[in-house]
Amino acid sequence: MAVAHCMVHQIPPRNFTLPCMLLNETFLSPFSAGVVESSSALRREHGASETKPPLLMNEESFLCCLWSDNNIDCSLYRASMQARKFIPSEISISASQEIDSIWNIECWIKGKLDLLVCSLRFLKLYLRASLKVNLLYAVSELSVGDVSTSSLRGPVTVAECDCRAYDGCECCVPSLGLNYTYILWLKVMVGVTPLWSPLMSVRPIDIVKPEPPVNLHLEMTEKGQVKICWSDPVLMPYPLQYEVKISANSGQNGWQVVHVALETSLAIDSTLFDSSYLVQVRCRNHHGPGFWSDWSTPYSLNLGAEVLYFPPKILTSVGSNVSFHCIYKNKTKIVVSKKIVWWLNLAEEIPESQYTLVNDRVSKVTLFNLKATKPRGSFFYNALYCCHQNRECHHRYAELYVVDVNINITCETDGYLTKMTCRWAVNPNTLLLGSSLQLRYHRSRIYCSDFPSTSPKSEVKECHLQKNHSYECTFQPIFLLSGYTMWIEFKHLLGTLESSPTCVVPADVVKPLPPSNVKAEITRNVGLLNVSWTNPVFTNNDLKFQIRYAVNRKEMAWELYEVSNAPTRSAVIKVQKLCVEYVVQVRCRELDGWGYWSNWSRSAYTLVKDIRAPLQGPEFWRIIVEDPARRQKNVTLLWKPLTKNHSLCSVSRYVIKHQTSGNTTWSEYVANGTTCSFPWTEHTHTVTVLAMNSIGVSSVNFNLTLSQQMSTVNAVRSLSAYPVNSTCVILIWTLSPRIYGITSFVIEWKNLNKEEEMNWVRVPPNITKYYIYDHFILIEKYQFSLYPVFAGGVGKSRATDQFTKVEYENENNASLYVVLPIVISTSGLLIGALLVLHQRMKKLFWEDVPNPKNCSWAQGVNFQKRMDVL
Numbered sequence: 001m002a003v004a005h006c007m008v009h010q011i012p013p014r015n016f017t018l019p020c021m022l023l024n025e026t027f028l029s030p031f032s033a034g035v036v037e038s039s040s041a042l043r044r045e046h047g048a049s050e051t052k053p054p055l056l057m058n059e060e061s062f063l064c065c066l067w068s069d070n071n072i073d074c075s076l077y078r079a080s081m082q083a084r085k086f087i088p089s090e091i092s093i094s095a096s097q098e099i100d101s102i103w104n105i106e107c108w109i110k111g112k113l114d115l116l117v118c119s120l121r122f123l124k125l126y127l128r129a130s131l132k133v134n135l136l137y138a139v140s141e142l143s144v145g146d147v148s149t150s151s152l153r154g155p156v157t158v159a160e161c162d163c164r165a166y167d168g169c170e171c172c173v174p175s176l177g178l179n180y181t182y183i184l185w186l187k188v189m190v191g192v193t194p195l196w197s198p199l200m201s202v203r204p205i206d207i208v209k210p211e212p213p214v215n216l217h218l219e220m221t222e223k224g225q226v227k228i229c230w231s232d233p234v235l236m237p238y239p240l241q242y243e244v245k246i247s248a249n250s251g252q253n254g255w256q257v258v259h260v261a262l263e264t265s266l267a268i269d270s271t272l273f274d275s276s277y278l279v280q281v282r283c284r285n286h287h288g289p290g291f292w293s294d295w296s297t298p299y300s301l302n303l304g305a306e307v308l309y310f311p312p313k314i315l316t317s318v319g320s321n322v323s324f325h326c327i328y329k330n331k332t333k334i335v336v337s338k339k340i341v342w343w344l345n346l347a348e349e350i351p352e353s354q355y356t357l358v359n360d361r362v363s364k365v366t367l368f369n370l371k372a373t374k375p376r377g378s379f380f381y382n383a384l385y386c387c388h389q390n391r392e393c394h395h396r397y398a399e400l401y402v403v404d405v406n407i408n409i410t411c412e413t414d415g416y417l418t419k420m421t422c423r424w425a426v427n428p429n430t431l432l433l434g435s436s437l438q439l440r441y442h443r444s445r446i447y448c449s450d451f452p453s454t455s456p457k458s459e460v461k462e463c464h465l466q467k468n469h470s471y472e473c474t475f476q477p478i479f480l481l482s483g484y485t486m487w488i489e490f491k492h493l494l495g496t497l498e499s500s501p502t503c504v505v506p507a508d509v510v511k512p513l514p515p516s517n518v519k520a521e522i523t524r525n526v527g528l529l530n531v532s533w534t535n536p537v538f539t540n541n542d543l544k545f546q547i548r549y550a551v552n553r554k555e556m557a558w559e560l561y562e563v564s565n566a567p568t569r570s571a572v573i574k575v576q577k578l579c580v581e582y583v584v585q586v587r588c589r590e591l592d593g594w595g596y597w598s599n600w601s602r603s604a605y606t607l608v609k610d611i612r613a614p615l616q617g618p619e620f621w622r623i624i625v626e627d628p629a630r631r632q633k634n635v636t637l638l639w640k641p642l643t644k645n646h647s648l649c650s651v652s653r654y655v656i657k658h659q660t661s662g663n664t665t666w667s668e669y670v671a672n673g674t675t676c677s678f679p680w681t682e683h684t685h686t687v688t689v690l691a692m693n694s695i696g697v698s699s700v701n702f703n704l705t706l707s708q709q710m711s712t713v714n715a716v717r718s719l720s721a722y723p724v725n726s727t728c729v730i731l732i733w734t735l736s737p738r739i740y741g742i743t744s745f746v747i748e749w750k751n752l753n754k755e756e757e758m759n760w761v762r763v764p765p766n767i768t769k770y771y772i773y774d775h776f777i778l779i780e781k782y783q784f785s786l787y788p789v790f791a792g793g794v795g796k797s798r799a800t801d802q803f804t805k806v807e808y809e810n811e812n813n814a815s816l817y818v819v820l821p822i823v824i825s826t827s828g829l830l831i832g833a834l835l836v837l838h839q840r841m842k843k844l845f846w847e848d849v850p851n852p853k854n855c856s857w858a859q860g861v862n863f864q865k866r867m868d869v870l
Contacts, residue, residue: 006064006149008183011202013289015106015121020188020195062136062185064149065198074198103186103197104168108291109175109204111211112234116173116182116204120161130191133161135171137184178205178237209291210236213281216299219265220310220325224362229265230281230296241286245295247278262286268301277301307386309398315432315494316370318404323366325358326386328394335388337363343385343393372404372430380432404430405499407488409439412596413506415513417538419476420506422461424488428469432492439463439473441486448483448503455485480507511596512539512588518604520549520584524695527578527611527648532570533586536598542591547571552581552605565591579649582606613696614647618654620689620702621746621760622794624680633680635687635706638760641674642691655690655697683708684793707793715739715788716798723803729772733786733798741790747772748785752801762789778803 009018065074104121118135138156161171173182182204186197211233219229232240242260246268260266280295310325326342328335340363342350356364363386373382382400387393404427411422426437442455463473475484484504490497513536520531531547545563550556563571575582585600620639627634642651653671658664661684670676676689685706691698715736722730731747742765749772750758763770776782781801788795 006199008199008201011105011107011184011200011207013108013207013291015104017102018105018186018197018200019102020186020197063196063198074196107202108207108209109178111209111293113178113204113208113237114175116175116202116207118161118171118173118184119168120171120186121168130189131163131169132189133163133169133171134187135159135161135173135184136187137173137182139177140181140183142181175204178208179203205237206289207291208236208285210234210240210283210293212293212296213242213264213283214296216279216281216296218301218308219312220308220327220362222310222325224310224325224327224358225267226308226327227265227267228279228281228299228301231264232283238288239286240283242281242283243292244279244281246272246301248276272301307394307396309384309386309396311398313381313399313401313494315401315403315492315497317497318370318372318402318406320370320402321366321368322370322400323356323364324384324386324398324400325362325364326398327361328363328386328388330388330392334361336360339389341387341389341391343387345383346385346393367400370400370402373400373402375429380430401432401492401494403432403435403490403497405488405490405497407499409486409488409499409502409504411484411504411506411509412511413478413480413509415511415536415538415598417480417506417510418478419474420478420484420504420509422473422475422486422504423470424463425468425470435490435492437471438489438491439471439486440489441484443479444483444485446481446483447505448485452483452485452501452503454487454498454501461486475506478506481505508594509596510590510594512536512543512590512598514598514601515545515586515588516601518584518586518601520582520604520606522575522578522582522606522609522611523572524609524611527575529573529575529582529584529606530570531573531584531586531604533601535569536588539588541565541567543588544591545571545586545588546597547573547584547586548600549573549575549582549584551577552583556583577645578611579608579644579647581608608649610649610693610695612648614642614651614691614693614698615700616642616646617688617690617698617701618642618674619762620687620704621762622687622704622706623758624706627679630679634677635680635685636675636677637687637689637704639674639689647691647693648695650693651691652693655692657688657690659686659688660684680706704789705791705793710790710793710795713739713788713790713795715742715795716786719784719786719798719800720804721782721784721800721802722805723776723778724771726776726778727773729774729776729782729784729803730769731772731784731786732769734768735788739788741792742788742795743791744789745770746787746789746794748787748797749774749782751777752781752783754780 009016063074063076105118107116107118109116120133136156136158157173159171159173161169163169173184180203182202184200184202186195188195188197213230214233215229215231217229218226220226228244230242239262241262242264244258244260244266246256246258258266278298278300280298282293282295284290284292306329308327314322314324316322324342326340328340337357337360340355341352342355342363342365344350350365350367354366354368356366358364365384373380380401382402383397384400385393385397407424407426409422409424411420413420422439424439431437439461440454440458441461442458461473461475463471466472482505484506485501486504487501488499490499515533515536517534518531519533520529522528523530529549531549533545535541535543542565545566547561547563548558549561550558561571561573582605584604584606585602587598587600589595589597618639618641620637623636623638625634625636637656639654644650653669654674654676655667655669656676657667658678660682662682664682668676668678686703687706688701688703690701717734717736719731719733722732724730729749735742744765745763745767746760747763747770748758748760750756759774761770761772772784782803783799783801785797785799787797
């Protein structure tokens with residue numbers, strides 16, 4: 001008789017019994033197509049008759065059973081036969097039902113949700129010998145009511161069971177999905193005897209056995225209420241319900257069970273802290289079937305309640321105010337709140353004015369205007385201790401993290417008005433481990449509000465870390481007139497902080513392109529630095545400019561010149577040095593002060609060229625050499641090259657003008673060189689040396705008249721040379737009386753031991769002492785000559801070839817003779833002043849002491865004896 005349905009046993013979240021049928025020879029005979037053989041005959045005793053070894057059976061074979069309280073009828077079935085509908089049912093077999101074997105089975109999903117475990121227990125221990133168990137299963141996405149035998153077509157999966165335990169076996173099936181339907185059945189071989197179980201079904205999510213809760217601990221609320229808290233071991237796909245049991249000891253007697261809904265905490269009475277109570281928690285599926293987890297590890301309220309803080313950790317920003325609450329237990333008793341004091345880092349006692357008594361057990365402290373936490377090694381927080389007033393502190397503390405989120409965000413829009421770049425920086429040493437920073441922003445349609453604020457519709461902008469620990473973010477494209485409100489979000493496990501929002505309009509932070517076509521020159525005749533440029537694109541004419549310029553050298557000393565609203569796009573600058581090459585750069589920004597200065601432009605360089613005619617001709621001197629053969633004197637003129645400030649800026653050649661006593665004049669030119677020679681044949685010969693450049697010749701020049709008559713005038717009476725050191729010699733001279741009209745002096749000196757050029761210098765006419773700086777070898781012989789120069793010619797020179805020391809020392813002594821009387825007279829005046837002061841002091845201190853000569857009672861008294869007595 002064919003079975004119309006196949007009952008399948010739904011595995012419950014508890015242990016259950018299941019029969020296993022012994023297959024007789026009828027079951028083992030070959031199947032006819034479309035025919036299902038059945039038998040209600042069950043072996044009554046194990047091993048009553050020998051059975052032949054079973055034939056190899058297709059993996060699609062299984063028992064299709066119908067049962068009731070009094071009978072069970074099974075047929076060996078193949079999935080390829082006509083499909084049969086599964087009927088969910090609970091097995092209900094009376095205790096008197098005679099079957100071959102009954103197994104106690106329990107199946108569950110482990111807490112990590114990755115393994116289905118079925119545990120088999122023997123009710124007849126004699127089955128233990130020569131036992132081999134396989135668990136066969138197929139997986140379907142349909143519910144049990146919709147599954148038929150056709151879903152078992154094809155190979156099924158076999159899981160071999162571990163039967164090493166004394167009284168049972170354990171089968172493990174990898175969990176493919178919590179919401180799939182698993183069809184399972186057992187194939188047991190006891191020696192050579194096959195035993196099969198009916199079909200079973202299960203959804204893994206219905207038999208989950210979670211891991212027990214972990215991290216049991218006590219916490220305190222802001223109102224001072226104490227609660228026991230815990231954590232789920234793994235993330236579950238559904239809400240859990242919990243059971244909490246509290247006991248005064250570790251035994252089972254006296255446990256109190258409290259049902260807790262979805263929360264992971266339970267408020268408890270603080271009086272429980274005074275005794276040795278233990279707490280354990282377990283959990284299970286809140287809305288559906290499932291196993292209870294094992295109980296958690298016991299937690300002692302007595303140990304956990306020694307000191308409690310709320311909150312145990314705080315993350316806050318600089319400048320904020322925070323409060324902490326505390327319950328302090330000293331050994332076995334809770335300390336009253338008025339006897340609690342607070343310490344920061346066990347180094348600083350917090351003033352009592354910052355305490356608040358919440359109740360007789362809870363103390364509160366408030367910290368104001370907090371400063372950023374300074375890292376101390378690997379610690380990035382301040383430790384806040386709740387202590388007894390006798391300064392007894394527990395090792396537990398609350399952690400205070402103060403982060404500086406006053407982060408300045410600066411933005412600038414590029415000169416092409418296509419993108420806006422924002423930058424911000426943080427100190428990496430102040431960041432907490434595990435924290436992250438990100439820039440958030442939202443854009444308004446136009447401009448910024450008066451008071452920028454954060455928005456829940458904000459977006460995160462990707463920023464890139466730079467080498468200098470700063471971040472850079474780019475907005476592109478941009479809306480020039482929109483307001484971009486942005487802030488930095490600081491994220492950490494302890495919480496989230498935000499910097500003060502700032503709003504930026506791209507049009508207000510433009511950094512223009514630098515000016516182009518910069519040119520610079522020193523103007524002719526006037527001698528000013530003239531700078532011109534072209535304004536950058538995408539700017540209006542309301543710009544201000546800065547010009548920096550410097551002499552072109554290795555180390556430039558820049559000078560700055562500012563120009564506001566230059567419609568001519570040029571500027572004229574007065575400079576000190578005219579005959580040098582200048583480097584010039586220009587930058588610009590909006591005239592109203594919005595935006596940024598542009599980068600400096602490319603450098604422009606001035607050309608060194610003549611500006612004006614030389615200011616003056618060179619100073620010059622002459623060397624006269626007698627030529628007896630020709631009965632004439634040869635004169636060589638020597639002059640020093642003009643400096644650039646005098647030549648403005650170069651000298652192309654020198655012009656030497658001659659004029660003799662016979663009114664004969666002529667000129668000659670020296671292009672390269674600083675000397676010129678000519679014969680002196682007239683009684684009087686006047687020479688003038690002019691400097692010439694591309695602009696013209698010098699207007700102020702020096703003249704020198706050569707006069708044979710004046711060369712005999714003896715104007716210098718004496719000349720002395722005093723060596724100071726190897727680099728300085730003092731030349732002192734005296735003049736003859738009644739000598740007038742000297743316009744200057746010329747000093748010559750040279751080393752007589754070496755063939756060196758003669759050195760000379762022109763000095764003013766109103767001095768009689770001059771310091772000559774040169775390199776002197778004091779053991780060698782030098783000649784010094786002094787020439788008085790008159791308007792009508794050069795007088796007779798006075799020369800010396802020896803260094804004078806004695807007279808120079810006497811001169812110093814003469815100065816000493818002048819100073820010494822002054823010192824002596826000053827000392828006398830000082831001594832006199834001290835004497836007068838002494839007399840006044842005597843009068844001041846001895847005014848009340850009687851004078852025997854003027855006091856009648858004191859006459860005849862021997863003061864010396866009186867002093868002896870004293």
